[in-house]
Amino acid sequence: MLNTFNRLLGNDAGIFRRYLGMTLVYGLLCGLSIVSVLPVLASLLANDLPAASRWLIPLVLGVVLCWALRRRVERAGIRVGVAVLQQGRHRLGDHVAQLPVGWFDAHNTARLSHVTAEGMMALAQLPAHVFTPLITGLVTPLVVVAALFALDLRMGLIALLALPLLLAVLVLTARLGQRADDRYHASTAQASQRMVEFAQAQSVLRAFNGEDGGSHFLEQAITDQQQAARRLIHVSAMSVVVNTWAVQAVFATLLGAALLWLGHLVGQPLAPAALVPLVLTLLLLSRFVDPLLEVASYSEVLRGARSQLTTVRELFAVQPMPQAQAPQEPADGSVELHEVSFRYAENQPETLRKICLRVEPGSMTALVGASGSGKTTLMRLIARFFDVSQGSVRVGGVDVRQIGAGRLAAQISQIFQDAYLFQGSIADNIRVGKPDASEAEVLAAAREAGVMEMLERLPEGLDTQVGEGGTRLSGGERQRISIARALIKDAPILLVDEATAALDAENQVAISEALARLRGKRTVIVIAHQLSTVAMADQVVVLDQGQISQQGSPARLAQAPGLYAHFLAQRRAAKGWRIAAQSVSEDSV
Ligand SMILES: Nc1ncnc2c1ncn2[C@@H]1O[C@H](COP(=O)(O)OP(=O)(O)OP(=O)(O)O)[C@@H](O)[C@H]1O
Ligand SMILES: [Mg+2]
Structure with a gap:
């Protein structure tokens, strides 16, 4: 106490x-x-x-x-x-x-x-x-x-x-x-x-x-x-x-x-000596x-x-994450996982098993896999939300445990599946990525993330209040703002957990375009649900129950039998269903 x-x-x-x-x-x-x-x-x-x-x-x-x-x-x-x-x-x-x-x-x-x-x-x-x-x-x-x-x-x-x-x-x-x-x-x-x-x-x-x-x-x-x-x-x-x-x-x-x-x-005479x-x-x-x-x-x-x-x-x-005694500088925007195994708790089975993966600086990698296969977990390990149980995660050639917490955070931008917005205006929310950003920088990021098109509908533009948690905007709109927020941060590595919810065509296009614009400029690792995103990637990594089951370029994997071919068939069916409803038939992958 x-x-x-x-x-x-x-x-x-x-x-x-x-x-x-x-x-x-x-x-x-x-x-x-x-x-x-x-x-x-x-x-x-x-x-x-x-x-x-x-x-x-x-x-x-x-x-x-x-x-x-x-x-x-x-x-x-x-x-x-x-x-x-x-x-x-x-x-x-x-x-x-x-x-x-x-x-x-x-x-x-x-x-x-x-x-x-x-x-x-x-x-x-x-x-x-x-x-x-x-x-x-x-x-x-x-x-x-x-x-x-x-x-x-x-x-x-x-x-x-x-x-x-x-x-x-x-x-x-x-x-x-x-x-x-x-x-x-x-x-x-x-x-x-x-x-x-x-x-x-x-x-x-x-x-x-x-x-x-x-x-x-x-x-x-x-x-x-x-x-x-x-x-x-x-x-x-x-x-x-x-x-x-x-x-x-x-x-x-x-x-x-x-x-x-x-x-x-x-019975004894009560002497004061006894009484006192x-x-x-x-x-x-x-x-x-x-x-x-x-x-x-x-x-x-x-x-x-x-x-x-x-x-x-x-x-x-609760033990804080151990911090590096002599922090090292990441050399570039590469990401490497070496024999990575991870379990959330001692008594739980391994969520990831012996993952080996290299992502070159400026390249784009799409992660696909069934729900629960460990995609989000893998991303969390790169951003060091947790430490690996075995193996190592290297960012810019340095083990993430040897990079100072602030330095690692500066190296990585993230777009989460459920984009959380803070109460305030759209501009305030974009500035979370870079608090001292100028008006021009905010506008540039908004343009790159496809926020500008969306602003045309909003009379107050960038000053529109988003409501607590961004509840006054749609899921796709929230995600676009969170992309602008990640872009303005200007970190060499971008981790994206694409929204699973079927986005409307406009939002989907805006997000795909934003990712396409980043090709070659940033190292992008994206948990992809949209066919258009997967098609853009330099390499696709298919996760199955915590292990890599397939890895390679989208074109090569599309030819091979396996989970990726299954994923493609499923997405095409879903897309065909949606497009059929609009009496259009088109498939880009
Ligand atoms: N905080 C956590 N504590 C314990 N177990 C977890 C935790 N987060 C995820 N898991 C478990 O780890 C496994 C992989 O989860 P993960 O979220 O990485 O999957 P995912 O591939 O991203 O799935 P989805 O496509 O549904 O997002 C699941 O079995 C899940 O129950
Ligand atoms: Mg996930």
């Missing part, structure tokens, strides 16, 4: 250490002020007023010091909280920025956003509201136990033994609660994922599920969440009761021991149990925040 806090605070970790030290001193001082009541009382009982007033001085000093320190501890706790809020998100952000791009799947993204939004707030409140009472609640009784030892060995021993016992009860109830808590958090994350899915996929859900809009996945997730919440409330309430009982049982045992002691004294320690012991016992009760009640809050801390710890534990 302390490590996670230190990690979150980074350079500000010193504030946290100072706060902890101050709280410990405060707890000790509170214990000592309680104990310093004893000599005052003892002197009073012995009728020694001068001694009582002498002892009163450290007591008053202790109380005043305690009071002053309390305020400083509170302020230090708040300072730590503020630092967690200010630094924590940055630290976590810096860390996840170094993680493999492939790490950002729906589950991890949901966890990250949950912990940065709610988690940081819960953690920021911990020092002032929970750590202070918990630490003082544990330190103060220790001082009281030491005093009890001085007064009566047996009482001291009982009180000392009670502390680990109490701690064991607290740990046990915390474990029980932790399980309920984990289930609750898992079901909450599931329910929010389902909620987003439900909202985003309304059109699909309604088309397939009619009136209720396919809400049963969401309903199930909410029912699970409610059940988990009920269980959590039940376990939390039970934990508080059990913890309080445990503290009170210890108190009862100590009182019982005091009673036995008293019983032992019955007894009174003092009873007084100490009542002071011993108060802070412990407080600990019992705060342990629940602490457990609640622990799951957030665990998430933060787990996020920090």
Whole structure:
């Protein structure tokens, strides 16, 4: 826990250490002020007023010091909280920025956003509201136990033994609660994922599920969440009761021991020497149990925040991509895969097996293959979204692991299958590829990517707002803008994951033309779905279940029997079907 806090605070970790030290001193001082009541009382009982007033001085000093320190501890706790809020998100952000791009799947993204939004707030409140009472609640009784030892060995021993016992009860109830808590958090994350899915996929859900809009996945997730919440409330309430009982049982045992002691004294003349320690012991016992009760009640809050801390710890534990110690410069725009094998996780089968491939600078390679054959995975490895399991990926003759992250990113432009646009204008979205691009550069890229033709329909031209995620534009239009964005970046290598959705003829032509214009200028590796794209390529690589099954020029492969011939036949049939509907018959490949 302390490590996670230190990690979150980074350079500000010193504030946290100072706060902890101050709280410990405060707890000790509170214990000592309680104990310093004893000599005052003892002197009073012995009728020694001068001694009582002498002892009163450290007591008053202790109380005043305690009071002053309390305020400083509170302020230090708040300072730590503020630092967690200010630094924590940055630290976590810096860390996840170094993680493999492939790490950002729906589950991890949901966890990250949950912990940065709610988690940081819960953690920021911990020092002032929970750590202070918990630490003082544990330190103060220790001082009281030491005093009890001085007064009566047996009482001291009982009180000392009670502390680990109490701690064991607290740990046990915390474990029980932790399980309920984990289930609750898992079901909450599931329910929010389902909620987003439900909202985003309304059109699909309604088309397939009619009136209720396919809400049963969401309903199930909410029912699970409610059940988990009920269980959590039940376990939390039970934990508080059990913890309080445990503290009170210890108190009862100590009182019982005091009673036995008293019983032992019955019948004897009650000399002040015997009476004084007894009174003092009873007084100490009542002071011993108060802070412990407080600990019992705060342990629940602490457990609640622990799951957030665990998430933060787990996020920090994800290893960033190893960075090259002495980064090398890629020499040209070539791409080479040498005996590359890759699996997404240890327990999963290999997605790619022993892939060997060389793409010359300025050439165009088309990847084709059935869905799930590993085309996108291969592209991800070139851009180092993940590291290969075996073999090596070389860009410009250098292993991608030996190229600095920024340098590799500058070497490669990418056009993804689902072009994501940011809220803003078309020009803003093109500029993502080169933030300082001039108006002329934006226009040139727009022209090259076939965005200009599309602009004629839009009265505001390049300043047209695209809506969140580009929802105000069609899929083909989005893809054209993403091509312009990739072109303006002017990187020697372009990776294209062509949209699978059948684009309308105009968009398809625009995209093909944009790719054709790049021939010879950039190294293009394209996951091709359109016949026109494949026909343009210098080489075609056919993937089948993670292996290269055919490789060669489109013309040569078209002659050979195999998967490529099958792919061609399929595409021609699809194209023929579409064109037949328009009463035209033409085939270019
Ligand atoms: N993030 C991931 N984690 C685990 N497995 C994955 C992941 N992404 C893809 N896979 C698996 O790897 C295999 C290859 O997927 P990939 O996306 O590379 O195929 P593809 O050829 O691009 O398919 P498509 O044409 O449908 O896009 C599939 O079996 C897929 O389930
Ligand atoms: Mg794919």
